[in-house]
Amino acid sequence: MSALAPTLQAFFTERLIRQRQVSAHTIASYRDTLRLLLTYAAARTGVSASRLDLADLDAPVIAGFLDHLETDRGNSVRTRNVRLAAIHSLFRFAALQHPEHAASISRVLAIPSKRADQALITYLADEEVEALLTACDRSTWTGRRDHALLRLAVQTGLRISELIGLTCRDVHLSAGAGAHVACHGKGRKDRITPLTTTTVAVLRGWFIERAGEPGTPLFPTRTGHPLSRDAIEHRIAHYTGIAANSCPSLGSKTITAHVLRHTCAMRLLLAGVDTSVIALWLGHVSVETTQIYLHADLSLKEQALARTRPPTSPPGRYRPPEQILAWLQAL
Numbered sequence: 001m002s003a004l005a006p007t008l009q010a011f012f013t014e015r016l017i018r019q020r021q022v023s024a025h026t027i028a029s030y031r032d033t034l035r036l037l038l039t040y041a042a043a044r045t046g047v048s049a050s051r052l053d054l055a056d057l058d059a060p061v062i063a064g065f066l067d068h069l070e071t072d073r074g075n076s077v078r079t080r081n082v083r084l085a086a087i088h089s090l091f092r093f094a095a096l097q098h099p100e101h102a103a104s105i106s107r108v109l110a111i112p113s114k115r116a117d118q119a120l121i122t123y124l125a126d127e128e129v130e131a132l133l134t135a136c137d138r139s140t141w142t143g144r145r146d147h148a149l150l151r152l153a154v155q156t157g158l159r160i161s162e163l164i165g166l167t168c169r170d171v172h173l174s175a176g177a178g179a180h181v182a183c184h185g186k187g188r189k190d191r192i193t194p195l196t197t198t199t200v201a202v203l204r205g206w207f208i209e210r211a212g213e214p215g216t217p218l219f220p221t222r223t224g225h226p227l228s229r230d231a232i233e234h235r236i237a238h239y240t241g242i243a244a245n246s247c248p249s250l251g252s253k254t255i256t257a258h259v260l261r262h263t264c265a266m267r268l269l270l271a272g273v274d275t276s277v278i279a280l281w282l283g284h285v286s287v288e289t290t291q292i293y294l295h296a297d298l299s300l301k302e303q304a305l306a307r308t309r310p311p312t313s314p315p316g317r318y319r320p321p322e323q324i325l326a327w328l329q330a331l
Contacts, residue, residue, distance in 0.1 A: 003098055004054050008034065011093050021188070025161065033086040040065045054098060059107035062087060066111070077116040084113060121292055122253055123262040129154055131247035132255070135239040141209070142222075146235050148206040149219045149227075153257060156181060156193040157264030157282050160233075160257035164226050169214035173200055173207070185283040193281060232257055265293050 016022045016030065038049040041061050045052070062084075069075040069083060088109055095105045124132070133150055137143035153163060162183040170182045179195040195203070210218070217226040236255055244251040253259070261282065268278050279290045 003101075004052050004057070005050065007054065007094050007097055008090070010097070011090050015089075015093050023186075023188070029082065030086045030089070033083045034090065036069075036083070037062075037065050037087065040068055054094060054101045055104060057108070058104050059111060062108050062111060077114050081113045081116065084111065121262045122255075122259050123266045124154075124253075124255070124259065125249070128243070128247055128250055128253075129263060131243040131250060132236075132239055134246075135242035144206060144209065145219055146239065148202050149232070150236070150239070150260065151199055151202050152181070152195075153260040154263055154267075155196055155199045157261045158183060158193070159186060159261060159283075160229055161186070163219065163232065163257070164217075164229065166218040167215050168207070168210065168212045168218055171203060171207070171218060173204055189283060191280070191283050229257075236260075262293070265290070269293050 012027070012030070016027060037057070038052060041047075041052055041057055042049045044061060044064065045056050047056060066080055066084060069080050070077070075083075088111075091105050091108045095102060095109075098105075133147060133154075136147035136150065138147055149163065152158070158166075158181075162185055165184060166181070172182070173179050173195075179200045180192045181195060182190065182192045184190055210220075212218075212220070216224065219227055221227060221231070233256060236257060240250055240253075240255040265278055265282060268281060269275070273281075275290045275293070276287050278284075278293070279287045282290070284290055
């Protein structure tokens with residue numbers, strides 16, 4: 001047996017699960033990355049995946065695999081970098097287990113991440129949020145569930161995994177202690193998020209209808225199981241299509257659960273909430289992650305521009321002169 005197979009097993013069982021106690025989502029991401037890598041390496045080297053050794057996964061093979069992800073599989077630069085991070089994690093572990101492969105491993109670890117374009121985030125305006133919530137048919141059980149889920153998502157900015165993991169005991173609607181929702185977030189971090197009176201009223205009605213035990217999912221399927229990621233995204237896409245009839249601007253946007261999270265952050269930012277508080281609200285590890293919202297809204301930049309305007313200049317935006325005058329000016 002090659003050194004790769006026991007190293008892979010120890011990497012998942014000892015490093016990821018026992019020592020780092022990573023989430024099931026991380027396990028699945030690393031698993032898929034290494035499965036794709038072994039399949040590619042086996043096809044490239046002509047050696048079956050079970051017989052591959054660490055020496056077979058050298059820097060040229062890893063570099064070729066990363067190019068394969070972008071060119072053949074059509075993955076984005078961000079996905080390519082995520083796959084590379086998983087490979088680096090494996091090889092850092094392998095460096096401690098197999099010093100005889102130190103030279104090859106160091107060359108793999110030297111492969112850098114690729115710079116990716118930073119696109120502006122997508123978020124919903126207030127009228128778009130209302131159109132999306134109104135699209136839920138509240139005369140049905142499914143519509144009332146989805147309305148409560150979407151309103152909670154927009155107001156709290158919970159990640160889709162956090163929404164799925166919510167149970168009935170995680171929502172506290174008592175006015176005395178302050179209505180809030182508790183969640184077990186990314187990185188095994190617990191946090192609580194306050195709820196507005198509108199969200200409390202919607203959730204209180206849903207609680208009465210839900211009538212679930214404390215440990216049961218807050219937003220279940222008809223059979224009582226937690227909603228899947230695909231199911232939530234499908235419901236959002238369904239309501240977006242309906243809402244676009246009354247709010248045409250939604251037709252040009254791709255709305256996902258993460259867009260609702262961005263919407264929550266932008267609402268807080270436009271309300272004057274400091275970015276450090278928004279980072280705590282969203283469960284960001286670093287305040288720098290929250291800086292992306294500063295680039296997304298033009299009104300914030302216009303306010304900054306207004307502060308730098310000379311006091312004698314008239315207010316308002318620049319308006320170009322009429323075409324004939326502009327042409328004469330250019331002569």
